[in-house]
Amino acid sequence: MANVAKYDRADVITRAMMLFWEKGFNGTSTRDLQHAVDMRPGSIYSAFGSKEGLFKEALRCYSSAMSALLQEKIQQQGTPLSGLQEFIHCVVIDNRKSAPSEMCMLVKTVAEITDSNPALLRESQALLKKAELGFARLLEQAQAQGELPASADPKALAKYMQVQMIGLRTYLRTSNDEPAVEKLIEDTFQMLKAA
Amino acid sequence: MANVAKYDRADVITRAMMLFWEKGFNGTSTRDLQHAVDMRPGSIYSAFGSKEGLFKEALRCYSSAMSALLQEKIQQQGTPLSGLQEFIHCVVIDNRKSAPSEMCMLVKTVAEITDSNPALLRESQALLKKAELGFARLLEQAQAQGELPASADPKALAKYMQVQMIGLRTYLRTSNDEPAVEKLIEDTFQMLKAA
DNA sequence: TTTTAACTTGAACAACTGCTCAAAATCAAC
DNA sequence: GTTGATTTTGAGCAGTTGTTCAAGTTAAAA
Numbered sequence: 001m002a003n004v005a006k007y008d009r010a011d012v013i014t015r016a017m018m019l020f021w022e023k024g025f026n027g028t029s030t031r032d033l034q035h036a037v038d039m040r041p042g043s044i045y046s047a048f049g050s051k052e053g054l055f056k057e058a059l060r061c062y063s064s065a066m067s068a069l070l071q072e073k074i075q076q077q078g079t080p081l082s083g084l085q086e087f088i089h090c091v092v093i094d095n096r097k098s099a100p101s102e103m104c105m106l107v108k109t110v111a112e113i114t115d116s117n118p119a120l121l122r123e124s125q126a127l128l129k130k131a132e133l134g135f136a137r138l139l140e141q142a143q144a145q146g147e148l149p150a151s152a153d154p155k156a157l158a159k160y161m162q163v164q165m166i167g168l169r170t171y172l173r174t175s176n177d178e179p180a181v182e183k184l185i186e187d188t189f190q191m192l193k194a195a
Numbered sequence: 196m197a198n199v200a201k202y203d204r205a206d207v208i209t210r211a212m213m214l215f216w217e218k219g220f221n222g223t224s225t226r227d228l229q230h231a232v233d234m235r236p237g238s239i240y241s242a243f244g245s246k247e248g249l250f251k252e253a254l255r256c257y258s259s260a261m262s263a264l265l266q267e268k269i270q271q272q273g274t275p276l277s278g279l280q281e282f283i284h285c286v287v288i289d290n291r292k293s294a295p296s297e298m299c300m301l302v303k304t305v306a307e308i309t310d311s312n313p314a315l316l317r318e319s320q321a322l323l324k325k326a327e328l329g330f331a332r333l334l335e336q337a338q339a340q341g342e343l344p345a346s347a348d349p350k351a352l353a354k355y356m357q358v359q360m361i362g363l364r365t366y367l368r369t370s371n372d373e374p375a376v377e378k379l380i381e382d383t384f385q386m387l388k389a390a
Numbered sequence: 391t392t393t394t395a396a397c398t399t400g401a402a403c404a405a406c407t408g409c410t411c412a413a414a415a416t417c418a419a420c
Numbered sequence: 421g422t423t424g425a426t427t428t429t430g431a432g433c434a435g436t437t438g439t440t441c442a443a444g445t446t447a448a449a450a
Binding site for chain 2: 428
């Protein structure tokens with residue numbers, strides 16, 4: 001054998017994710033990345049193949065960080081639905097200014113990337129689909145526990161939740177109207193429980 | 196006096212708008228633009244000052260085209276609320292594949308541009324705010340005509356409509372699930388009329 | 391201690407970026 | 421037809437882009 005890598009791969013991906021999340025794929029130059037992860041071009045390219053390869057890893061990193069946050073909130077709150085509500089409030093309101101961008105990184109990517117880069121587009125779409133499936137499973141559990149009425153359709157409600165999350169986060173970015181968005185989050189869950 | 200401009204300014208802005216709408220601000224190079232509008236760099240820069248200047252005009256062009264489409268649909272349908280519903284269906288579903296992007300150009304811009312370019316960010320935010328005010332005025336009319344219950348709050352519903360439009364258009368881009376989105380549009384208006 | 395495979399480095403490349411400007415072309419006014 | 425303000429042209433600039441690769445460094449194995 002021989003020399004061993006000096007960098008922490010997960011840490012490098014996290015740092016790259018933060019930059020990409022803030023500036024987008026086109027807005028982030030490889031020089032920016034080199035500085036952010038403190039690696040020279042040769043090392044980055046031997047580890048990730050291309051800017052696109054690193055971006056793909058960053059998308060997955062973002063996705064699993066969000067997923068972990070959701071699980072954390074469910075545990076804290078004790079029930080699936082209140083955990084989901086706390087998660088959404090946390091992502092949309094609490095982390096608004098501390099996160100690299102107030103918008104969802106997957107949505108930003110789907111908005112920025114054209115069909116001329118199918119690899120990145122499909123990766124983002126697949127991760128968003130995965131998130132929707134996670135919501136659906138969660139809503140099923142809520143239903144089983146009586147947190148949602150038996151008449152509710154978890155799959156349809158999961159789609160609805162995705163639309164609301166995407167819409168609310170983006171609307172907040174455009175309007176800066178935090179109280180209104182906070183109220184709309186509450187309305188959404190009111191609606192959910194009455195479905 | 197002397198020579199007179201050979202290009203049609205409105206036409207040039209429209210062509211630039213189509214390109215910017217498709218590829219975004221960072222994704223569109225000035226060479227792309229030169230080709231799309233069939234003008235040489237000198238002419239473009241003397242007419243618009245900078246890439247940013249042309250983009251700003253493109254944003255306004257997009258905004259007023261959307262506004263005109265809404266008015267058209269209201270006239271066709273006869274009432275404000277049914278006109279609004281037809282407008283949303285048209286923008287989200289019917290024009291999905293024929294438009295340069297299935298997403299809203301203002302939303303794409305707000306997602307792409309960071310706070311390091313305040314001019315473009317504020318322009319998009321202002322145009323989205325203007326659209327919301329237009330929705331609010333429309334909903335007031337609908338209320339006056341009895342299309343909406345007297346208990347409805349037009350300003351709050353206008354915010355809600357913005358969130359739904361943004362969410363639905365973006366969700367369709369990520370999921371490709373046209374039937375689901377079509378149903379969600381109907382649900383939204385059902386909800387509106389019951390507000 | 392030597393070997394050797396893996397990793398790191400950073401100069402360099404060709405292509406592309408937004409933009410400028412001197413020269414040429416244009417056309418209303420005289 | 422000449423004038424002269426205005427517009428068009430496109431070569432080109434200085435900086436940035438994503439990426440490569442030969443040379444140097446490292447440390448486990450022999």
